[in-house]
Each structure stands twice: as C-alpha cells, then as structure tokens.
Amino acid sequence: DGGITQSPKYLFRKEGQNVTLSCEQNLNHDAMYWYRQDPGQGLRLIYYSQIVNDFQKGDIAEGYSVSREKKESFPLTVTSAQKNPTAFYLCASSIDTRKDQPQHFGDGTRLSIL
Amino acid sequence: EDQVTQSPEALRLQEGESSSLNCSYTVSGLRGLFWYRQDPGKGPEFLFTLYSAGEEKEKERLKATLTKKESFLHITAPKPEDSATYLCAVQARGKLQFGAGTQVVVTP
Numbered sequence: 001d002g003g004i005t006q007s008p009k010y011l012f013r014k015e016g017q018n019v020t021l022s023c024e025q026n027l028n029h030d031a032m033y034w035y036r037q038d039p040g041q042g043l044r045l046i047y048y049s050q051i052v053n054d055f056q057k058g059d060i061a062e063g064y065s066v067s068r069e070k071k072e073s074f075p076l077t078v079t080s081a082q083k084n085p086t087a088f089y090l091c092a093s094s095i096d097t098r099k100d101q102p103q104h105f106g107d108g109t110r111l112s113i114l
Numbered sequence: 115e116d117q118v119t120q121s122p123e124a125l126r127l128q129e130g131e132s133s134s135l136n137c138s139y140t141v142s143g144l145r146g147l148f149w150y151r152q153d154p155g156k157g158p159e160f161l162f163t164l165y166s167a168g169e170e171k172e173k174e175r176l177k178a179t180l181t182k183k184e185s186f187l188h189i190t191a192p193k194p195e196d197s198a199t200y201l202c203a204v205q206a207r208g209k210l211q212f213g214a215g216t217q218v219v220v221t222p
Contacts, residue, residue: 040214042203105157
C-alpha cells in the first residue's frame with residue numbers, strides 16, 4: 001500500500017540531546033512537510049521541501065533541521081536548541097506545492113522530554 | 115494576517131442527531147480549503163477539497179460546503195464511528211494554514 005511511514009511512534013529526549021524523526025513515503029510525491037501539533041492549536045509548519053536537495057523554513061523552524069537527500073525520505077532533527085520540544089510531530093507529502101493538491105499525512109511521532 | 119477559526123471547539127451528539135461544524139477564514143487569495151478527520155494518536159486523514167464558493171462535496175454522512183468567508187461540514191445522522199477531531203485547512207500564498215479543530219463525540 002502507498003503511504004507515509006513515520007518512526008518511531010514514541011520518542012524520548014534527554015537534556016542536551018539531538019533526536020531524529022524518520023519520515024518515508026512511497027507515493028512518488030515531490031513535496032514533503034513537517035508539522036508540529038500542540039493541544040488546542042492548529043498544525044504549525046516547521047520545514048518543507050519541494051524537491052530533492054532543497055528545503056525551506058516554515059513558521060517555526062528554530063531548533064529544528066532537515067535534509068532531503070532522497071525523494072522518499074525527509075528526516076527531521078530536533079536539536080538541543082529547541083527548548084520546548086514536547087509535541088506530536090506529523091510528516092506529510094503532496095504531489096507538489098504548486099498544484100493545490102491535498103497533503104497526506106503519516107501517523108506521527110510523539111516526542112517527550114525525560 | 116491570515117486566520118482560520120473553527121467552531122465549536124467540541125461537540126457532543128447523540129447517534130442520529132445531525133449537526134454542522136464551521137470553519138471561517140480570512141486569507142488573501144484562497145487557493146483551496148481542505149477538510150481532514152483525525153483520530154486520537156493518528157495523523158489527519160484527508161476528506162475533501164473545495165476550491166470555489168458554492169462548491170459542495172459529499173462522502174457518506176459528511177457534506178462540505180464553501181462560501182467566500184466560511185465552510186461548513188455537515189454531519190447527517192452521525193454514528194459513533196464518526197467520533198473524531200475534524201480539521202479545516204486553507205491554502206493561500208503557497209502555505210496551508212490549519213484551524214485548531216472541532217472534537218466531535220457521538221454517543222450511542
């Protein structure tokens with residue numbers, strides 16, 4: 001089945017530690033996105049990528065980094081500079097960013113602080 | 115500033131009791147409005163895209179409509195399996211902006 005796979009489902013971070021969240025898609029989509037979801041708030045865009053080896057900051061990029069070395073993969077690193085990392089992180093993809101097509105989401109990674 | 119507001123925040127329905135959720139928006143250059151369903155601990159599941167005022171889309175017990183300033187998601191004769199959080203998102207100026215969602219609980 002085509003879809004978006006996020007791993008792990010749950011992740012714990014220690015103080016001063018960087019952690020990486022995985023996102024893989026087999027939908028052959030060009031565009032990929034990372035969002036953060038906090039209770040009572042709408043999803044907020046962290047980073048997005050329209051094509052391999054290219055990505056742009058979203059609204060809340062500080063303390064996060066990404067890479068896009070392969071079309072299928074868009075990992076997100078939560079660095080120690082992100083002071084409030086506890087949240088539900090969602091990865092999404094769409095055909096591309098220009099055609100106003102819907103984004104399709106993975107099932108998320110819940111990150112907590114130890 | 116672009117804004118997407120959903121109301122109510124929460125809705126409790128008896129099985130079979132129809133109702134509507136609202137998504138109002140203030141954005142420049144609307145390119146599309148999307149409705150998603152999200153179950154606890156899961157990612158949002160795409161339901162509908164609406165592109166222009168007057169457009170309607172239907173899927174089972176759900177019907178989405180769009181005007182120039184808001185969209186409604188009508189739930190007709192809901193069942194307990196319709197319980198979820200429903201998210202509205204607006205595509206404008208190259209970005210997708212989400213509302214905070216409406217949590218719907220349908221009791222037998």
